[in-house]
Amino acid sequence: MLMDWHLIDCLRNDLPLDQDVYDAASWSSIVPLSQWTVLNRPNSIEIPDFTTGSWESNPHNMDIELTNGGGTTKITPVAPTAPDPEDELAQQWKRDHKEDADTKAK
Numbered sequence: 001m002l003m004d005w006h007l008i009d010c011l012r013n014d015l016p017l018d019q020d021v022y023d024a025a026s027w028s029s030i031v032p033l034s035q036w037t038v039l040n041r042p043n044s045i046e047i048p049d050f051t052t053g054s055w056e057s058n059p060h061n062m063d064i065e066l067t068n069g070g071g072t073t074k075i076t077p078v079a080p081t082a083p084d085p086e087d088e089l090a091q092q093w094k095r096d097h098k099e100d101a102d103t104k105a106k
Helices: 002-012 021-028 030-039 088-105
Strands: none
Touching (some): 021 030
C-alpha cells in the first residue's frame, strides 16, 4: 500500500518515479517463476537480471526521506480544459441528464 501511495504522490507532484521498465519486468516475472517453482518441486529459480548488471551502476532515485514530496497537499494544479463540442459521449451524457437538471431547477 505504501508503494501505491508513493506512486500516486509522484504522479500528482510531477516527481520522477522510482520504478523503471526493469522493475516492471522483474515484478511481472514473479508469477510465472512461482508457477515454475511449484511445478518443479523442490527446485527454485532465480529472478533474471533484466538489466544485465546495470543496476549496480545506475543511480538510485528513490527518495526514502521524502524530501522532494510526500505530501498530498502539494498537488500540482491542472489547468481546466474546455470540453470538446464534438465529444459524442459528453453530448449523450447531457441528453441523458437533461431531465435531472430540469427537475432540480424546479
